[in-house]
Amino acid sequence: MQFPDGWSGDDKRRAKCFQFSGFAPALAFMVEVGLYCERVDHHPExxxxxxxxxxxxxxxxxxxxxxxxxxxxxxxxxxxxxG
Known part of the structure; x- marks a missing residue:
């Protein structure tokens, strides 16, 4: 399984750190991704x-x-x- 660049890990878990220009863009990312997660019923840690x-x-x-x-x-x- 080929994950996008920047993801590390193995067949048990994959991880990445996303960095933003400030708190507000980070929060906006979490909200948008979180709503998607609810739709597909699959949630990150x-x-x-x-x-x-x-x-x-x-x-x-x-x-x-x-x-x-x-x-x-x-x-x-x-x-x-x-962005």
Missing amino acids: WKNIYNKIWVELTTHDSGGVTDKDLALAEHMETVYAR
Whole structure:
């Protein structure tokens, strides 16, 4: 499974830190991605401190990384690229 550039990890979990210009853009990213997560019923483990968001993806039911995680990572990258 080929994740976008910048994602690290293995077949159990994938991780990335997104950095923003400030808190407001980071919060906007979390809100937009969070609403998407609700629609697809797949949720990240994440943490926000000011302008950084640390994300870990895994599919708990499967015990590792699945296509759901890849789709979520790709969506996050799309939202992040829009700024």
